[in-house]
Each structure stands twice: as structure tokens, then as C-alpha cells.
Amino acid sequence: MLKLIILGFYMPIMLTSLLLARHIFYTYVMESFDHKSIILDYLMEGLIFFIHEIIIIDFSFISLDLICFQYVLPIATFFLGRKRYANLNFILTPLIVFGFLKLKTGLVSTALIQIYLKAFLVWLTCWLIVMLKNIGFFGKFSLALSFINIFNTVITFFTLRNFYSIQDRIILFLCILFGTALIIIFIYAYLRDLKRRREMKKQITYDSLHDRLTNLLNYRAFSVFVSEQTSQDDLTILMIDIDNFKNLNDQYGHIVGNQILRFFANKLNSTFLKEYKYEVFIYRFGGEEFCVIIRDISVTDCYQTVLNLKKVLKEHPFRLKTHQKIDFSFSGGIARSTKTIHPRDALRYADTLLYQAKKSGKAKVNYGEEDQG
Known part of the structure; x- marks a missing residue:
């Protein structure tokens, strides 16, 4: 009874x-170590694996008078970890099993060949299962673990057939299957929880860098971006402010x-992304103020895209559910950072040009000369 509990649960x-x-x-x-030594990585992996594998083999042998589940760690590493570490695990497992049995039972040296042959078949099975299509990585792991544990158990019981009755072999076999199922369930539950935590962390990071109303990047994301830039970065910065937005709020409600803010953000986003794809970053600073940063383009090219945006808003204006059209305009300022002008200075200059555009009548976009400081 104790053996059944050990095999099936413990x-x-x-x-x-x-x-x-x-x-x-x-x-x-391991990932926190600031080193690039592959040899050190393998030594650390080999040491940790050796300790864990000895724990499994020693406990299994002392409690059950046989060795089982010795391939669980290599299989899990193969499917759920790094294959280069898994290959090392498959090489070490026969050596550890043989060395342990040599000390405990005086196993003959020729048995090492048989143990390595079994390990090779297990490793080959893993690679064959990896090639299966339409099965997820966890499904492949579950299939491999189940098949290999069955295979290993059958081989072990065949070798020790004189020490176990048929009834004992069947009971132990069923317990190993049950134990394998438990391992799969436990690992699945852990991976599911790990995925949920990662998605939650990813969502928290996304929320901290994006504006909830428009889904554009926010001012915090802008600050992070600018802090990573140097005076060598060639950036064109566009500052935009919707004209008379307070009046729109007062007239139509918040x-x-x-x-209107979401509508404008979508048009701004689609217009610039269509033109520049991955080299454009669009931010909402708050209220009706927006910022666009584009890499490696001229101020005049950016201005032309702004004209395209005006054309889009004219041809596809904002409409209420009652189909009532609401026209609005925006003002802007464009500046460029160069080798001698840091992005923060270019931002201040673009903001100044925006202020001048609004002061001189609105619905305008001012831009400085390419070398303007």
C-alpha cells in the first residue's frame, strides 16, 4: 500500500x-547572471540536474526497489525549457542511473550500453513527437511523458519479471500511469497560472504606457522614449492641439x-502609420494635445502628411449617431532634432510653433527650418 501511495501521489x-x-x-x-559563458551555463545546469536526478533515483530505489520517473526532468526540459539543456540531461541521465546502480548493486559495466540505448530511444521519441503537427507544445509534452513512462515501465518490469508477480506489475503499472497523469495536471495548472500572470503583467505594462481613452501612447511612454534618445538621433516632432475643444465640450457635452478625441486619434494614427509604418510614435499628452515622433524624415515631409490628415478629416468628418456633422480643426508645430539639437529641445521648439499657430488664428501648422534651434 505504501508503494502505491509513493508511486501515485508522493x-x-x-x-x-x-x-x-x-x-x-x-x-x-541563471538569467540574472551578467555573463556570456556557455561553459558556465552548462556547468550550472549539469550540477542542478545531477542533484535533482539523484534525489529522484535514490528515493525511488529506496522506496520501491526500482527506478522510475527518471526521464521526467529531461522530457520537461526538452518540451518546456531549452533543448540544449535537455540534450545535456539525456546524456547525463544514463550516467547517473548507472553510477547509482553500480554503487548500490554492483551493476556490471556492460549494462551502461543498455541504459544509454534506452536513453537514446527516449530522446529520439521526443524529437519524433516534436515533428507532429496540429498539436500544441503542452500536448506534445503530455504525449511524450505518457508514452515514455509506459515504455520505461514495460522495459523495467520485463527485466525484473522474476521479482514481481503479474498482479503486482499491473498494480504498479497503473500507479505509474496515475502518477504521470498527476504530473501532467500539476504542470498544466502551473503553466496556466504562469501564463495568466504574464498576461496580467503585460497588461499592466501596456496600461501604464497607453492612454485609456484613445489607446495611443501616453506622456509617460513619451518620457521613457525621449530619455533613451541621444543627440545623434534624427527625429521629427509634431505637436498637435485640437482648436476650440473646450467649446465643443460645452456645446455637445463631454x-x-x-x-471626438477617439475619432481624431484614430485618424491621426491611421494617416501616419499608413505613411511611415514602424518609424512613427504617436502620443496623447492629455486633453486635446497630441504628439507625433517620426524617425529620419524631413520637416517638409511631415508637413505634407499633416496636410493629408486635414484632407482625411475634411472628406470623412466626425458625425453623431444622428448623422449630424461636427467640423473641427487643429493647429500644430513641427521641429526636428539633429546632431546639435536634443529631442527635448526640438519638442520645446515644436510646442512654441504650436502656440504661435494658435495665437495667429488657429487651423495652422507652423514648422521651423531644418537647422532651426
Whole structure:
């Protein structure tokens, strides 16, 4: 009865704990090392794997008088970790098993060949399962773990057929299958929770850098971007402000005002992304103020795109649900950072040009000379 509990419950829990410990070690320890030594990586992996594998083999042998689940760590590393580490695991596993049995039972040296042959078949099975199509990575891991544990158990019981009755072999076999299923369930639950946490972290990061109303980048994202730039970066900066937006809010209400902001943000985004694709960054600073940063284009090219935006707004104006058209305009200022002008200075100059455009009548976009400081 104790053997059944160990096979069906205790070992799966222990193996899952070791797998999680390995994952945490790689995530928070190995990846935090500031080094580029592949040899050191392999030495650390080999040491950790050796310790964990000895724990599994020793506990299995002492408790059950046989070795089982010895390929769980290599298979998990193969499908859920790094294949280069998995290959090392498959090389080390036969050596560890042979060395352990040599010390415990005086196993003959020729048995090492048989143990390596089994390890090679397990490794080959993993590669064949990887090639299967229409199955996710976790499905492949589950298939490989189940098949290989069955294969390993059958081989082990065939080798030790004189030590176990048929009834004992069937019971132990079913317990190993149950234990394998538990490992798969535990790992699935962990990976699902890990995915949820990563998505949550990703969403928090996204929210911190984007404006909730328009989904454009926000001022915090702009500050991060500018802090990473140098005076060598060639950026054209456009500052835009919707004209008389307060009057629109007063006349139509804040709900319609928000709709206008979203509408304008979408047109701004689509117009510039269509022209420049991945080299444009669009921000909402707050209220009705927006900023566009484009790499490696001239001020006049940027101005031409602004004219295209005006054309788009004229041809496709904002309309209420009642189909009432609401016309609005915007003012802007364009400046460029160069080798002698830092992006922050270019931003201030673009803001000054925007202010001048609004002061001189609005619905205008001013731009400085290419070498303007």
C-alpha cells in the first residue's frame, strides 16, 4: 500500500516541485547572471540536474526497489525549457542511473550500453513527437511523458519479471500511469497560472504606457522614449492641439468630446502609420494635445502628411449617431532634432510653433527650418 501511495501521489508531487524549482532557478538566478559563458551555463545546469536526478533515483530505489520517473526532468526540459539543456540531461541521465546502480548493486559495466540505448530511444521519441503537427507544445509534452513512462515501465518490469508477480506489475503499472497523469495536471495548472500572470503583467505594462481613452501612447511612454534618445538621433516632432475643444465640450457635452478625441486619434494614427509604418510614435499628452515622433524624415515631409490628415478629416468628418456633422480643426508645430539639437529641445521648439499657430488664428501648422534651434 505504501508503494502505491509513493508511486501515485508522493513522487508526482516531488517531481513537480523539482520542476518548479528548476524553472524558478533559471528565471531568477541563471538569467540574472551578467555573463556570456556557455561553459558556465552548462556547468550550472549539469550540477542542478545531477542533484535533482539523484534525489529522484535514490528515493525511488529506496522506496520501491526500482527506478522510475527518471526521464521526467529531461522530457520537461526538452518540451518546456531549452533543448540544449535537455540534450545535456539525456546524456547525463544514463550516467547517473548507472553510477547509482553500480554503487548500490554492483551493476556490471556492460549494462551502461543498455541504459544509454534506452536513453537514446527516449530522446529520439521526443524529437519524433516534436515533428507532429496540429498539436500544441503542452500536448506534445503530455504525449511524450505518457508514452515514455509506459515504455520505461514495460522495459523495467520485463527485466525484473522474476521479482514481481503479474498482479503486482499491473498494480504498479497503473500507479505509474496515475502518477504521470498527476504530473501532467500539476504542470498544466502551473503553466496556466504562469501564463495568466504574464498576461496580467503585460497588461499592466501596456496600461501604464497607453492612454485609456484613445489607446495611443501616453506622456509617460513619451518620457521613457525621449530619455533613451541621444543627440545623434534624427527625429521629427509634431505637436498637435485640437482648436476650440473646450467649446465643443460645452456645446455637445463631454461624452461627445471624448468621441471626438477617439475619432481624431484614430485618424491621426491611421494617416501616419499608413505613411511611415514602424518609424512613427504617436502620443496623447492629455486633453486635446497630441504628439507625433517620426524617425529620419524631413520637416517638409511631415508637413505634407499633416496636410493629408486635414484632407482625411475634411472628406470623412466626425458625425453623431444622428448623422449630424461636427467640423473641427487643429493647429500644430513641427521641429526636428539633429546632431546639435536634443529631442527635448526640438519638442520645446515644436510646442512654441504650436502656440504661435494658435495665437495667429488657429487651423495652422507652423514648422521651423531644418537647422532651426
